[in-house]
Amino acid sequence: MARNRIETATDLAQSAARFYVKMLSQPMTALSGIMALNQEIARSLAGASELEADKGDKRFKDPVWASNPGYRVLMQTYLAWQRGIDNWVDALDVPARDKLRVKLVANLFTDALAPTNTLGGNPAAMKATLEQGGNNLIAGLQNFVEDMAGNNGLPSMVDKTKFRVGENIGTTAGKVVHTEPHLELIQYQPATPEVYKTPIFIVPPQINKFYIWDLAPGRSIVEFLLSQGHQVFIVSWRNPTAEQADWDMESYVEALDRASEVACEISGSDRLNLVGACSGGITAALTIALWGARGIKRAESFSVLVAILDVAGNKDTSMGLFANLETLELARLFSRSKGVMGGSDLERAFAWLRPNDLIWAYWVNNYLLGKDPQAFDILYWNADTTNLPAALHGDMMDLLEFGGLTGGNGPTIGGHKLELGQITCDTLVLGGESDHITPWDGTYLTTNGLGGTWQYVLSQSGHIQSLINPPGNPKARYYTNSANPGTPQEFLAGAEEHQGTWWLHWAEWLAGHGGEKVAAPKTLGSKAHQPGVDAPGTYVLMAA
Template identity: 40%
Template sequence: MTTTAPRPSAPRPSAPPRPRPAAASDGGQPSSPEASEAVTGLDMVLVDGARGPLRRMVPPARTVARFGASLARRPETVVRTGGDLVRELGRIAVGRSEVAPSPKDRRFADPAWTGNPFLRRTMQAHIAAAQAAARLVEDADLDWQDDERIRFTLTNVVDALAPSNVPFLNPLALKAVIDTGGRNAVSGLRRMVSDLVSPPRVPSMVEPDAFTVGEDLAVTPGAVVLRTDVFELIQYRPTTETVRAVPLLMVPPTINKYYITDLAPGRSIVEHYVAAGQQVFMISWRNPDERHADWGLDTYGQAVLDAMDAAQRVTGSERVALQAFCSGGIITAMVLAHLAATGRLDRVAAASFAVTVLDWARAGTVSALMDPEAVREATEKSRRKGYLDGAMLAEVFAWLRPNDLVWNYWVNNYLQGKPPAAFDILFWNADTTRMSAALHRDFIEVAVGNALTEPGRATMLGTPVDLSAVDVDAYVTAGIADHLCPWQACYRTTQLLGGESRFVLSTNGHIASLVNPPGNPKSTFQVAPDTPADPEEWLSRATKEKGSWWPDFMAWLGERSGDEVPAPESLGSAELPVLGDAPGTYVLEK
């Protein structure tokens, strides 16, 4: 893969103003779905994954200097904000303050935070100070880049200093001391030491033996029918008498393992598809190491083509449908452009992109929170090592939502001394994989240069990428609370592709919007009859449907998957015999 866009060392043009994160008093969560667009992006994750997330928590000296100089030019602002804080602290001291946490802030949900006068005052003082600091940043009127840097640091510092993180203040910790006779402190210290000795150095979100892949997770019956150096191809066993003639090839992310699509029974996307009469094939990526440092986008693009060939040979179908997830969607989109450029796009019956960003104009924050030197440093670190460490990526993901993924477990694991609850999604998240150095570099170049938005700025397997030439029908999904791939950025995929698109906005965030099985009474999705250029216009036209988007996708795909044919009696073929049972061997590699 090559790009003709500027290298990462070249700064990008200034981005337009974007929605800002919520004040720290709101628990550090975005105040609206739109606000999440300002929080993070895949480009930033990949840069931080090499450099370490804590580097970003300290803003550059020049940003701090500009912030200080701006406040120095506005002494009345500092005096007014300071005075407001002093008066509010006075009201807190005498018990007359109305300051309260957001109803969604779970840190202060215990009744002791409001019922105990000392704890209530401590909580209110923390919130009041956080609000004052946020007002100072607001009044400093910094440019958008410095504003993002200062706000990110402020949010993380304020969250870390919350009284709920302090052992002798948190009522849950105090109750645990009484209930266990202090054994919680010993257990918590043991857990902390265990977590800190190796990356990711954050509190464990799930016990390492909570699940077993192939026994509890990834148990949909199937077989490996192809194994290459890069991937294994799994064919799933049909459970219906007839199946759709056109098979579906699923392309999972290259970050983490494929079984996010095949979690526990009843929560498995693959299981649902097979039960709906769909022939399903799955790519299971190999976990690369330093031997595979030169595996770039072209390597993974060729792997998708190889998997398509195999699915067609096994089923005898002339066409195949594709469904890709997150970073797998970036690769798949570029492969589709390659097929269009080489006159072979007729092999594809339909395409689906789940939580995938192809236009990074406002989806990433690398130009705000990182400088060109940071990008160079990140790619150089992975080049020297041969890969980007999956444990470092897990640490980055945790610090994207510190209240939910760090401090929540700090309280549970260390202060209360309790084991984290067994949750299949978090177990998958902890089952990390590495990313080859070349793929890490290629992803960053594509994202930072926003190379997929202009024809010819990137290439796949020697052909220019022009997404407007990809005129197959597309089904595009996003999560309304996605902190990594904001739904507005995912929506812009519909404007880049040349075919008819159906956009579906699911509930929840990046992963929960995918793992959204039918039967959950709280699940909904939004859909509109067309896809106008403005995502907000789409939202105004959308109607809310109850339930999961999985059946909707199966109905949409069924219209594009040919006739129903008798289900195959066995898996594989004479040319591609079964090599072993699902989930295969690559998914088990550490």
């Protein structure tokens, strides 16, 4: 994927320099903040403060924080200090992206120093210590030693001993029908007497293993699609080592192109309904754009889920923050030094995006309360990490740096400059309302660059929960807006709320792109592509 290096004026060092210059030149801003903080602390000590934790802040849910005067003062003092730092940064006259960078670092600092992360500052931990005579702390110390030695220095989020891929997770019946260095292609056994002729072709992220699409009965997207009468193919990416350091984005796109030809040959259809999520959505989009550039009409539809393809429009969002040249260069050099970007490194990076939920909550559970982490399939999948080849990692970072697939800065693959406008099939774009990795308003911007008709669906959940959203959840809801407005704000203002999972809406949309119904194949594969090992295949079992 060819690129030409350009200079950027928004690197981290320059942001820090601008911030410190403004901080020193605006001392009254800091003084005003300190005075406001002292006043709020005085109100708290006098019992007159109205400061409360945010509705979604789980750290202060224990009723003791409200009923005990000492704990209430401690909470309000901490919140006043935390919000005072945010307000101080907001008040400085610096560019918005500089503020985002400073806030990121400041929040890591204030989150780490929350009283709830300490024994004395956590009512639940103090209660457990008194009731158990300190046995919780002994168990916590054991958990701490084990995590430092075997979990990359992070608190464990899941009991990994309760799951076995292919035994109680990733169990839908199917066969590997195509294998090459980059991937295995799995075809699943149809679940209905008749199936839509146009199959579904799923492209998972390269940074995770594919079985998030096939967790467990009742929670499997693959199972759901099969029940709706679809033929389903899915890619299982190989977990690369240093030997595959030179695998770049172009090689992954070409591998997808070959695998899609196999799916077409087996199904007897010249069209596919492509589905891609997160980085898999980026790779699928590049593949469809390449087909458009080559004049190949293989995509009947495209479902792009929780993926940001327009980075140029996201420069002032939390996602745009990570398109920082210096940070990306350091990460790229690190991956090149080992040949791969380690899965554990990626896991750590994502965890620090939401430290309260993904680090400190488990710090309290594992070490202060002395409890074992829970057995939850999504958390097991999240911990079952994969590596990224250095070349692919570099290309993904370039996509962030150069603006994604819009603004005339799309990558060149196979000699073709690729853009979102080359995707002319019908497209459904999904975002998650509380997604912290690909914020939904960032995913919405994808719609502005597409070359065909589109619709946007907003799920109420986060990055992964938006995907794993089976029928039956009474809290599930999603939003649509048939007017297809140009901005996420306009979408939300005129959106229609629907109760239930977006899966059912998606199934209706996919049925409109499934083509005619034909008899379900009695056997998997074809003469040219004989079925091999059972799903979930062999690549998914490769350790990081």
